[in-house]
Amino acid sequence: MTTDTSALRVESRALVAFGVERYEDAVTYSAVRRYLGDVGAIPVGAWGTLDGISDKLNRDWVTALGSRLSEADIARNEMERIADGLMQIAADYEGTELDVATNFDVFNRDLGLYLPLGDGYGNGVRVRPGGAGILSQPPERRLPDDRPVVVIPEGNDRLGATRNERLPRTRVVEEPITIGSSDGNNLGFSGGRTTHYENGEGDQLDTFIHEHRDTLLQLEAILIELGTGQRLPLTDLMVHAWRSAPKVIWNRADLVHSAAGTYAELRAEMDGELKNLKLYWDGSAAQAFGQYAERASAYLVQLETQARWLAEEGKKAASMLEGLRNAYASLGYQHIGTLIDALKGYIEAVNGLFSSCSSPEKALLDTVRTFVTYLLDTERQYVQAMSDLIKVDEQERKERPDLGTRGHDTTPFPQAGVGGTAWADRGSWVPRPGRPAV
Numbered sequence: 562m563t564t565d566t567s568a569l570r571v572e573s574r575a576l577v578a579f580g581v582e583r584y585e586d587a588v589t590y591s592a593v594r595r596y597l598g599d600v601g602a603i604p605v606g607a608w609g610t611l612d613g614i615s616d617k618l619n620r621d622w623v624t625a626l627g628s629r630l631s632e633a634d635i636a637r638n639e640m641e642r643i644a645d646g647l648m649q650i651a652a653d654y655e656g657t658e659l660d661v662a663t664n665f666d667v668f669n670r671d672l673g674l675y676l677p678l679g680d681g682y683g684n685g686v687r688v689r690p691g692g693a694g695i696l697s698q699p700p701e702r703r704l705p706d707d708r709p710v711v712v713i714p715e716g717n718d719r720l721g722a723t724r725n726e727r728l729p730r731t732r733v734v735e736e737p738i739t740i741g742s743s744d745g746n747n748l749g750f751s752g753g754r755t756t757h758y759e760n761g762e763g764d765q766l767d768t769f770i771h772e773h774r775d776t777l778l779q780l781e782a783i784l785i786e787l788g789t790g791q792r793l794p795l796t797d798l799m800v801h802a803w804r805s806a807p808k809v810i811w812n813r814a815d816l817v818h819s820a821a822g823t824y825a826e827l828r829a830e831m832d833g834e835l836k837n838l839k840l841y842w843d844g845s846a847a848q849a850f851g852q853y854a855e856r857a858s859a860y861l862v863q864l865e866t867q868a869r870w871l872a873e874e875g876k877k878a879a880s881m882l883e884g885l886r887n888a889y890a891s892l893g894y895q896h897i898g899t900l901i902d903a904l905k906g907y908i909e910a911v912n913g914l915f916s917s918c919s920s921p922e923k924a925l926l927d928t929v930r931t932f933v934t935y936l937l938d939t940e941r942q943y944v945q946a947m948s949d950l951i952k953v954d955e956q957e958r959k960e961r962p963d964l965g966t967r968g969h970d971t972t973p974f975p976q977a978g979v980g981g982t983a984w985a986d987r988g989s990w991v992p993r994p995g996r997p998a999v
Contacts, residue, residue: 563685564659571999572992573651575841579834580647581661584686584695586827587640589667592679593820594633596672597868599711600720600816601626603875606728609805609882614944618878621951625871628971629820632864635974636824637680639857645694647850648686650987658689668826671720671819674711722812727760729767729804758803764883765890766803770795773897780904784929787922791929794900798936799893802886807879814875821868828861844991850984856975863972870969874951881950885943892939896932903928 566574603622608615652659662685667673676682687696713721733756756778761767770777777795784791792798835854839847903925910921983989 562660564657564661566661569651569655570992572841572996573655575838576647576651576654577659577661579838580644580651581663581686582830582834583640583647584644584681585663585665586831587637587644588665588679588681589672589676589823589827590633590637590640590679591681592667592672592675593823594630594637595678596675597626597629597633597817597820599675600671600723600813600819601629601871603810603813604726604728604806606730606804607726607806607809608878609803610801611805611885611940611944612801614947615801615805618947618951622875622878625874625951625969628969629817629864629868629871631971632867633820635971636861636864639860639974641681641695643854643857644686646985648688649692649694650990652688652690652692653987654990656690658687660685660687667823669819669823670717671816672823674713674717674720678711719812719816723816726806726809728806728809729758729760729762731800731804732757732759758800761803762806762808762886764886766799766886766893769890769893769897770799770803773893776897776901776904780900780925780929783904783907783925787926789922789926791926792933792937794929794933794936798933798940799889802882802889802940805882805886807882807886810882811876811879814872814879817868817872817875821865821872824861824865824868828858828865831861832858839993841993841996842990843993844989846984846986846989847991853984860972860974867969867972871951878947878950881943881947885940888939888943889936892932892935896935899928900932 566577569577601622603619605619608619648659663683665676665682667676681698683698688694689696713724715721756774758767758770758774761770774795781793781796784793831854835851835858839851907921907925
């Protein structure tokens with residue numbers, strides 16, 4: 562039977578209200594962990610296949626995300642500790658079992674969908690006198706690595722997009738060779754072994770590759786046949802950026818802000834509720850609890866900052882990839898005419914008289930080398946910028962003492978001061994004289 566809290570003493574009501582809210586916060590932080598693990602699971606392929614950068618971006622993102630997941634666990638554990646302690650104090654003070662309904666009121670439209678997945682989510686909180694805190698909810702059987710099952714309602718397009726991601730891919734096929742003419746004069750060949758570029762971003766680079774795929778692949782086939790060892794503009798350079806999906810990265814990174822917003826929302830609520838609790842209780846334990854709760858509030862500020870940092874770094878990485886893609890496309894459009902002319906000149910020279918004496922490949926190779934040099938210079942500019950994103954400094958980790966943390970590794974809960982556990986002494990909570998009647 563649900564407890565009629567209006568029948569409790571006013572100071573007990575304040576304890577119960579604060580304890581139940583912190584229990585709800587603990588469940589919410591469990592949901593935050595599941596949310597971050599879901600939206601933060603950027604597909605490996607979304608980073609592209611840029612040598613020396615795509616793997617690093619993915620690795621650093623996964624490392625930093627893991628720290629944010631650990632922090633959500635720490636926050637959950639601390640809120641559970643507060644809820645257990647205060648609810649037990651209230652039950653012992655009243656000498657009766659308490660069964661209080663929960664009312665999860667997270668306003669974030671993204672996080673709210675994950676609340677039913679939070680550990681301990683239920684309709685009420687029970688605690689009995691002489692116990693050891695809140696009685697556990699019946700455990701829900703889950704596999705350790707299960708993924709959230711969330712029904713995303715219509716209208717939440719940003720979150721819904723994470724369920725409909727299609728990454729760019731190349732597909733090599735053998736097609737029948739056909740010979741034909743579009744104007745009745747010049748014969749042309751089509752078919753054979755060719756590469757298709759599918760699920761592209763629909764941006765300038767994707768458009769350029771689709772428009773000029775045949776020309777570029779023909780050019781590369783000649784370069785391979787000549788055995789020059791020349792880097793191929795499309796296959797060796799452009800395609801590695803084309804395989805990236807910056808829109809996927811940007812959307813998922815931006816969704817991390819919802820976790821940061823939840824930290825901020827719940828911290829603000831706890832600060833206001835702590836002021837109310839102090840109106841009703843005095844004594845050494847109550848004062849020690851006030852200091853502990855203030856440390857917990859400061860910790861939540863740090864977690865909000867860390868989550869926002871991760872979100873912004875992911876968005877920066879997406880923007881860098883977009884920039885490289887656009888630069889490649891711009892260079893492609895600027896030089897495609899020159900490449901086409903060089904290709905035509907080579908084919909005409911090879912088919913003409915005395916081609917073996919005229920070195921027709923020289924003009925072609927000079928043109929391709931110039932274009933590849935432009936691409937490489939552009940790539941270097943962006944790769945250097947991207948290499949500093951989502952950075953977790955390994956040297957900093959090696960030098961760090963055991964007392965704390967720096968940078969963007971997991972932020973530990975602050976060390977308790979002298980008497981940091983004194984607030985759990987149930988006999989040292991004293992009702993404040995002149996406390997409000999309601």
